[in-house]
Amino acid sequence: MKRINLIAFSSLIAIAASATAASADKLTLYCSAQEDWCQLMARSFEDATGIDVNMTRKSSGETFAQVKAESSNPKGDVWWGGTGDPHLQAAEENLTESYMSPMRDQLHDWAISQAEGADNKTIGIYSGALGYGYNTDLLAANNLPEPSCWRDLLKPEYKGHVQMANPNSSGTAYTTLASMVQLFGEEEGFEFMKGLHSNINQYTKSGSAPIKAAGRGENTIGIVFMHDAVKQAVSGFPVKVVAPCEGTGYEIGSMSIISGARNMDEAKKFYDWALSADAQNLALQVNAFQVPSNRGAETSPSAPDMSTIKLIDYDFKTYGSSDERKRLLQRWDEDVSTLPQ
Structure with missing residues (x-):
């Protein structure tokens, strides 16, 4: 009987130890950057800390929707990457947690400004300018002129040759919409979006998808952040990058700790690590050409x-x-997306 009790007691200890191990040293990471960068960040953090990372990659608009849907029972710990606008909206809606990292003194002013504008519920991790890229081979094959401005994309000869993401799912596309409103004024900005709609061949879910399609020869012009177009060019695809002549918007890619995170200590460890120069230098391994927020991190000469x-x-x-954000997206849904093409 004593032996049976001892075995049972030992089993209980083993089960308790297993349960403790299962609940400790884990991190659930929501990532809105490019897939290979997300994977590299997750695996490198594991190597640096021994903390197991469960990473999910979605666009920033999709991740915002997921964080909001899960707010009563949060499943994620950290949201890393993606355009800053949905991170700021998440902060305003108290979906993310205020945190003052000891790494802040190593960051550029624009990264700190992003944090201060959101009660320190998000912070800048990289920046990048909006623009577009085009497949030079397809442009020549279709006898199309080289575009250099935003308004060039409204020309009737580009009908069916332009691709961008849907601003409801993509932070890149929302930045495009918000940039046109700020660049041209709201009414003229929406007229631009209507004219552009006539030439769009597809609204993708992901912001970088249009230029990837252009690189593969499946699309001619992709509206994206310029660093995504640079990645295609550096990879050997016939893609030329354009900074539009009228001027353009830009992003401050951001990072946030999710309110009610189950693994708060691990979340803060990731947050601090991701702001380090060494972590931000990982971008160079996957041809991510954004400008990093840590002043000591390297920026690729191709950026x-x-x-x-x-x-x-x-x-x-x-x-x-x-x-x-809700107002502009609703107006785009009602005034632009419903138009015939």
Whole structure:
């Protein structure tokens, strides 16, 4: 009997130890950057800390929707990457947690400004300018002129040759919509989006998909962040990158800790690690050509030179707010997406 009790007791200890191990040293990461970068960040953090990472990759619009849907029972711990606007909206709706990282003194001012504008519920991890790229072979094969401005994309000869993401699912596409409104004024900006709609061959779910399709020869012109177009060009595809002549918007890619995170200590460890120069230098291994937020991190010589691009004074606070984002997306749904093509 004593032996049976001892075996049972030992089994209980083993089960308890197993349960403790199962609940500790884990992190659920929601990632909105490119897939290979997301995988590299997850595996590198595991190697650096021994913390197991369960990573899910979705576009920033999709991730925002998921975080909001799960708010009463959060399943994610950290949301890393993707355009800043949905991160700012998540902060405004208290879906993310305020955190002051000890790494802040290593960051560029624009990364800190992103945090301060959101009560420190998000922070900038990289920046990148909006633009487009085109497949030079397809452009020549279709005898199309080389575009250099936003308005060029409205020309009737480009009908069926332009692709962008849906702004409801993609932070890149929402930045495009918000940039046109700020660049041309709201009414003229929506007229631009209507004219562009006539030439669109497909609205994709992911923001980088249009230029990947252009690289493969399945699409001619892709509206994307310029660093995504650079990646295709550097990879050997016949893609030329354009900084539109009128000026353009830009993103501050962001990171947030999800409110009610089950693994809060691990979330803060990832947050601090992801702001380090070493972690941000990992971008170079996967040809991610954004400008990193840590002042000591390396920027690829192939990355777009932000100082030479005509950037608008993008109003992150306004266009990252919940009300404005919802309003613009609703107007796009009603006034643009319903139009015939």
